[in-house]
Amino acid sequence: MIGVTKLEEDKHFKILQEFHYEFVWIKIHSMKRQHKLKELVDLRNFLKEYQLFSEEVKIDDIFYEKISSLVNEIDNYWWIIFRGKG
Numbered sequence: 734m735i736g737v738t739k740l741e742e743d744k745h746f747k748i749l750q751e752f753h754y755e756f757v758w759i760k761i762h763s764m765k766r767q768h769k770l771k772e773l774v775d776l777r778n779f780l781k782e783y784q785l786f787s788e789e790v791k792i793d794d795i796f797y798e799k800i801s802s803l804v805n806e807i808d809n810y811w812w813i814i815f816r817g818k819g
C-alpha cells in the first residue's frame with residue numbers, strides 16, 4: 734500500500750475481513766426480510782465510508798478493488814432479497 738506502514742496495511746485488511754464476515758453473518762442469519770435489507774444497507778454505507786477514507790490515505794488499488802468487490806456483492810445480494818428471491 735502506498736503511504737502506509739505494514740502494520741496499517743494489516744489493519745486495513747483485517748477490517749475488510751471483518752466486513753466480509755459481517756456480510757456472511759447477515760446472509761446466513763435468520764431475520765425478517767426488512768431487517769436483513771436494513772442490515773445490508775447499513776453495512777454497505779459503512780463500507781462505502783471506509784472506501785472513501787481509503788482513497789484519502791492512498792491505499793493501493795488491490796485493496797480498493799477488494800472493497801469495491803464486496804460492495805458489489807452486497808448490492809447484488811440486496812437486490813435478490815429486495816425482489817423476494819432470497
